[in-house]
Amino acid sequence: MSQSSTAIFGARRDQAFPTLSEADIDHMRRFGDASAYAAGEHIIRAGDVAPGLIVVLSGKVDITQDGLGRRETIVTHGPGSFVGELAQLSARPSLVNAEAAEPVEAFVIPSQRVRDLMVQEANLGERIMRALILRRVGLLESATSGPIIVGPLGNADVLRLQGFLARSGQPHRTLDSGSDPCAKTLVERFEVDPHHLPVVLCPNGRLLMNPGEKDLARCIGLLRPIDADTLYDVAIVGAGPAGLAAAVYAASEGLSTIVLDCRAFGGQAGASSRIENYLGFPTGITGMALMARAYNQAQKFGVEMVIPDEAKLLSAAADNTGARYLLDVGDGETVRTRSVVIASGARYRRLDVANLSQFEGTSVHYWASPIEGRLCAGQEVALVGAGNSAGQAAVYLASHARKVALLARGGSLDASMSRYLVERIQAQPNIEVLTETEIEALEGEEGNLATVRWRNRVSGEVTTRPISHLFLFIGADPNTDWLAQCNVALDAKGFIRTGSELGPEHGLMETSRSGVFAIGDVRCGSVKRVAAAVGEGAQVVAALHAYLARDSSAAATPQSMIPKSGDRFSEKDHASTKR
Structure with a gap:
């Protein structure tokens, strides 16, 4: 083991890189096929899909x-x-060589057989899963593998x-195009116009000009056809806590399962800096850590993850062929499924200030992660x-x-x-709680916030402070x-109606469409x-x-009950789903 790995993995390196016993190897042989590699042969290249988990019987393999x-x-x-x-x-491209x-x-x-190994050899599978997770954690901490983002630090994109x-x-x-010599070398090598920054250099050698998340x-x-x-x-729309839980239980019980999410796994919970009232975690856990465990657990049971990809029409x-529903995700792609679980959660509410969008992405934030923590280090924030x-974010x-x-x-x-949380906030000397207060105005230039003005609703007192980062946690809708043309009944606020609200013939989480269920924050009454x-x-x-x-x-669902792709309901029909 090199000094590099020792520094990255610290006290848990023996768990990250365990040595298997002969008995362990004998248990694993039935899941794999024999292979041999010559000295100097490239077994895996970063950016390419690896053949699977490779168990070394003799010789040495350098991971770089x-x-x-x-x-x-x-x-x-x-x-x-x-x-x-x-x-x-999950047979994704390798991050290392x-x-x-x-x-x-x-x-x-092979990847499919790795999942079989996890299930059929529980004790051995637990050790292997722990090692796989710790190796990913080590790569995250080293921050020297994966795609390279080149652009001005603090830039919205x-x-x-x-x-x-x-x-x-x-x-x-992430390399600062203004000061990092390696970034300048990349910009010159690929002849990138500074106006086209940021760029992303992928592990497979492709250069993307300010790409969207999907590209x-x-x-x-990460995203496959x-x-x-x-x-x-079952197709599950949404990879927050509800969607991931449904995926884990469905797949572990033998249902072929696909999960779609338009952003990333974890939902709003994934953005929580610390969750301390979740059962079983007395010392607390970050939302990202909790949701990453669920995400990995779902993949362990063979769930197909399609993230980021957005359901547009049901x-x-x-x-x-047995399919009851189609989920249109755009770009000519469709998911065929026997049932649907809607766990699309909620979207962040935006502050009612005229120029808010001018500062979103650079100075106005809807979550507090280490990225934002570094941005506002040593500053005053609102x-x-x-x-x-x-409270967790504060x-x-x-x-x-x-x-x-x-x-x-x-x-x-x-x-x-x-x-x-109230008590913890009161104990923080650098948190000032201002009740009966609301934002009046934001001021700044070129997308960078300079001052925030707020007003006390009782006294009318107006305060202006030099603040360059504003965090909004004002609820969600x-x-x-995306369900507007899908004839799924909603309440007056846009939440999905389920169960007894629709009639005694509907199950607790069943929507107005047979075989379509709603769970989590998106469900009325949750x-x-x-x-x-x-x-x-x-x-x-x-x-x-x-x-x-x-x-x-x-028999298949009568076609008159649900619109086909491209069909539109009248405003009257749409309104009727909200009553």
């Missing part, structure tokens, strides 16, 4: 990551070691791309909100910022925030706009808590089994 102009060794695997990390669990340092005898376990990769659990590097995800192999011939038992299937998410930002002004419209935080969302995700799987059992011998 490419810096700009140099190659760094992470670890050297010998007999009894295995080559791979989380990318191999693997090269035979000497002649190697091994056997290769740089922050957007950093945020997407961070929330997707993808190692990456970047395709380039690094949907197989039009595959029929899924329609009835017109074939005789945060609007009075719920638990706002405490987190207080550890980075010089001062946090917490603005709440109500007269007290106690009505909407957990008591432990249901993410159901409890807006992570634990409640996870509970609904588990509970809906029982309803799925019951529906699929009935549907296996039932």
